[in-house]
Amino acid sequence: SQTIHQWPATLVQPVGSPLSLECTVEGTSNPNLYWYRQAAGRGLQLLFYSVGIGQISSEVPQNLSASRPQDRQFILSSKKLLLSDSGFYLCAWVMGWGYTFGSGTRLTVV
């Protein structure tokens, strides 16, 4: 069966520290993968999407970067976190036309 894993569930990081969030999918090959951020009480903002290994499209300029080192692995990174990077980060992949989301990572930058 197809599943998506995202970790960690929660993260508290100091300003200026690096970040690495990982997302992996199982049971499918060559999926389109997405990173979204959800600020408190807000909708989802698309950060990055990838249609294949090494192929990353950035939707908004920011302090974050993404990489896809393997077909079913999508990583969100930052070299130096800002307070404004706090939020709920969601990984997703497309199955048919609808997205399947991971359980999310709550990032608090202090």
Next chain:
Amino acid sequence: SQQGEEDPQALSIQEGENATMNCSYKTSINNLQWYRQNSGRGLVHLILIRSNEREKHSGRLRVTLDTSKKSSSLLITASRAADTASYFCATDAYGGSNYKLTFGKGTLLTVNP
């Protein structure tokens, strides 16, 4: 930028009542989808309606789409306390393999027992 805009932002009803949420969007679409998010969790896909469809049903859910008005509505009938969640509409922006969804800000539905 956000394509879909839901209203109301928040809705509180009693168990057994129907809940209606609306979504408006700005550009042409291939399909419109509704998602549900329980507090602190990922989103769950509920239903998809294509641009050539006007109405779709799934269990207690009924979705309508009016492409001339660029709007959609989600109706939840006979609501239950477990329906308490945020509901988001999402529209596609299809360009070759670059399929991606744009989400609205959501409607927070509270169903009181």
